[in-house]
Amino acid sequence: DADVTQTPRNRITKTGKRIMLECSQTKGHDRMYWYRQDPGLGLRLIYYSFDVKDINKGEISDGYSVSRQAQAKFSLSLESAIPNQTALYFCATSDDREISYNEQFFGPGTRLTVL
Amino acid sequence: AQSVAQPEDQVNVAEGNPLTVKCTYSVSGNPYLFWYVQYPNRGLQFLLKYITGDNLVKGSYGFEAEFNKSQTSFHLKKPSALVSDSALYFCAVRGALWNQGGKLIFGQGTELSVKP
Secondary structure, eight states: OTTEEEEOSEEEEOTTOOEEEEEEEOSOOSEEEEEEEETTTEEEEEEEEEETTEEEEOTTOTTOEEEEEETTEEEEEESSOOGGGOEEEEEEEEOSOGGGTTOOEEOOOEEEEEO | OOEEEOOOSEEEEETTSOEEEOOEEEOSSSEEEEEEEEOTTSOEEEEEEEOSSOSEEEOGGGOEEEEETTTTEEEEEESSOOGGGOEEEEEEEEESSGGGTTOOEEOOOEEEEEEO
16 A cells, blocks of 8 residues: 555664664554565564554564654654564554544554574 | 364366355454465455355455355355466455454465466
8 A cells, every 4th residue: 555655675784783664554544554565474563553652562572662753754763673473564544433443554564583 | 262174275277167265263252354466476365255144245357265164164265266266275264353453364365277
């Protein structure tokens, strides 16, 4: 979905480095999410934010932190990257109307490799 | 706890044949169920959802899914597969209860391969 952008699209880094992945959206949605995708494991939720002041841990938040700088921006940081954080990372958004039932819109993904 | 299972890592189908991608779920209360598709080097795209009403839900690209409450299943189907349907398919669920809102739980994905 072109309304959800992620930068960078690809990143190779070394163990111990700090990495920030950025997500921006023009859909006007309040809710934003970060997932990681690993082969055979599907998508796992790292963090989610229902608005600028509401940030929540997902099922695999250890080793990650997030920042919701504005309604449209949600960044994921790896403070000290390790090889098992090598994965494909997706940002997603949804609106907060119950009628949408959490239909989510995904960015194109960031492929992160930690050496 | 909410969970989703896709029992098949890969499904192979000949073009023109019907296809089924299986999904079973576990959730407290009534489920909200979704199917997403991921084409190579792309993010996930919404295909269809079941909230309430008819058990057969129609979605994008000719896909449909059948909700079966007694079997806790939500299988994705298409009467006639196309080579362009080849992709990774994800089933997802959230509970209808107020404290389950806001988060989707995804299955591990099923790789669909449609051969000419």
